[in-house]
Amino acid sequence: MTVSKEVIETILDRILLTPVKLYALMVSQRPNHTLIEIELDQLDHPYGSVSLLECEQVSRKLNEELEKISPDLNYTLKVSSAGAERKLVIPEDLDRFRGIPVRLVYKVEGSGNKEGIFKILDRKGGKIILEPFSKRKSAASKKKEVNLELKDILKGNLYVSI
Template identity: 40%
Template sequence: MTINEQEIIDYVNSIISHPIAIYDVKVHARNKRYLIELYLDNFENKYGSVSIGECETVSREFSSLLETEKGELDFVLRVSSAGAERELKIPSDLQRFQGLLVKLKHRNEEGKEMEKVYKILSVNEKEVHLEVFQKGKKKKAEEPIIVNLSDLIKGNLYVSI
């Protein structure tokens, strides 16, 4: 018995509903045994956090569905939240997490790669307006910067403790 990523997505989507959504699915197969890693998102939570209870419910319902639909499938299932410092899906997550801190890797005007922590001020279809994050005592605030979406390389939510 086999299973693929699209089947998993279809099964999970049949048991979850808004605001819970699939953030990512990873499937690892070894010797007819599958490790299924399911990462969930919550669109009503400011940070996208999913509770342990929600993960347990999805895990229980998905396992039951798999046992019914794919009875002979040998699998280990891990269900979790996408995480506090999840990777951003650019550009859609920039709008969603506006006002929060993010760690962005991007090219500057000279084409040099740089990585800093910013607060997302605003986003439009071409660019993102950012404020450099300064931990601790307030120094003289830097001017907000504008980065073209095409210059963004990767980003993650950032948690400052």
């Protein structure tokens, strides 16, 4: 017996309560076994981190629903937070994580790809306004705004500095 990704998404739509939402779902079917991996997002947390309790609640409710529809299903369920250094969904996350350090890989005309750590200041149309991020306090006075075209951003993730 197997269960489809669509069926699991439908169940999650019913059981996830705002501010917790689905970030990623992976379903791997193997003979006689299914691996279900769920990553959650917490819309009220500055970094989107989900608590262990929230993961437990989703896991328990999903287990109950899967038992109802497919009691013979042999599966492993992993429910976790999307993570503090999660991949960004661009451009949506650029608004959501304003003021938080992000690592971006972007195209520079004639120079290839560059990588940098920035704080998101604003987004206006197809441009994003950034401030270079530095852990050193002395560097704060030298910071200049950086303007990038959204189309030039290749990928990004949240950056947690320690």
